[in-house]
Amino acid sequence: MSLANAYLTLSGAVDADITRGERLAHRTTYRIGGPAAMLAVCHTPAALSRAIEVLGAQGVEWVVMGKGSNLLVSDAGFDGCVIVLGREFSRIEVLAEDNKIVAGAAVPLSRVVTAATKASMSGLEFACGIPGTLGGAVSMDAGTRREWIGRRIESLVVFRPGRGLMRVWGTDVEWGYRWTSLGGADIVLEATLALDPGDRTQITAQMERLLARRRATQPMGKPCCGSVFRNPPGDRGAAQLVEACGLKGYSSGGAQVSDVHANFVVNNGTATAADVLAVMRAMHDRVREATGVDLQPEVKFLGFTS
Structure with a gap:
């Protein structure tokens, strides 16, 4: 090298x-x-x-x-x-007559949601409060258990190493829970989202309700990465399983299982990656010992050897 x-x-x-x-x-x-x-x-x-x-x-x-x-x-x-x-890759275009938004992958998802709201387009309310870029949201099919961004993708422009730029239609992509069938090396460069006409007042009200719920149920003001584990199949989500093991508030170094949401590990200001991993291992092992459920990470890892 x-x-x-x-x-x-x-x-x-x-x-x-x-x-x-x-x-x-x-x-x-x-x-x-x-x-x-x-x-x-x-x-x-x-x-x-x-x-x-x-x-x-x-x-x-x-x-x-x-x-x-x-x-x-x-x-x-x-x-x-x-x-x-x-x-x-940071450009955004609102096609109001067609109820579509064309945006580069580097555009913050929050900016796309705001543009849709201002143009009275419905369909992205679920994404309010989700951090990150549009490209990242598409690559992991970000959303909730009931709604996800893949349902709104009309087409994508991707860069495929060895083949160059390609347009991919949303209907040709499989969209799943925190997963898509896009190739692992495919780089999303642009997305066209097909939305619905709506009433701005109603859209705004729905977003305010969702944001209020997020503020009440997720830690705010402390660095974190969102949910650290995927929700397993079944009625109980990862947060419920972790909380049932009595791990809310559990800490190692500067990393802590959130007191608000048991599937969030927050940085209290001095956390290292090793601290976060130690907390995640405790969460995973306790849940597996108590229930047999093998929680799978949702957070991605970079720079680790194993």
């Missing part, structure tokens, strides 16, 4: 901002994580394509990061290149 060669090749040669050793804690909602060996903010599809080509040729591992809202980064950081989508 020659990360140095990749850095020298890309620096100043493409429409991208290339840096070394940037601490990833600044780019995650957990505010946890060591440095990336290299970080490339790619502003155009051509820059993205070139960066991936060079990284592949030099044998450098790479990963695409959005707002880091569902990510735990190792305390040691990531010995590869973190790719962030930049300028051309």
Whole structure:
């Protein structure tokens, strides 16, 4: 692997901002994580394509990061290149007559929801309060148990390494609970969302109700990544299983199972990634011992060796 060669090749040669050793804690909602060996903010599809080509040729591992809202980064950081989508992927267009929104993957999901509300388009109310970018939301089919963003995707523009830009129709993608059939290397660059005409007052009222419920049932004001485990099949969600084991408030170092929502692990200000992992292991093992349920992580991990 020659990360140095990749850095020298890309620096100043493409429409991208290339840096070394940037601490990833600044780019995650957990505010946890060591440095990336290299970080490339790619502003155009051509820059993205070139960066991936060079990284592949030099044998450098790479990963695409959005707002880091569902990510735990190792305390040691990531010995590869973190790719962030930049300028051309941050555009949004509202097609009011067609009740559609076309937005780049780097656009915050909250901005898409706000644009839909202002245009009196219904269908994204469930997404209010969900952090992260549109690209990240699409890649993991973000949503609730009853509604998810995949149901609103008319089409996607994706970059597929080795094949380039492709348009994928939403009906050709399988959408599941925190899962899609998109290829693991596919990078979502843009999404067209098909929404419904609605009444802005009613849309706003519904969003206010949902936000009030989130504020009452989820920890606010402390860094976290949202739910750390997926809800297993059955009537009881991960939070209920963890709470039944008496783990609300359980802590290790600066990481703690939230007193408000037992499937959230919060950073009390001094947490390391090792602290979060220790808490997650306790949650997982206690639930498995008590119920036999093998909870699966929803949070993604970066920079860990095992």
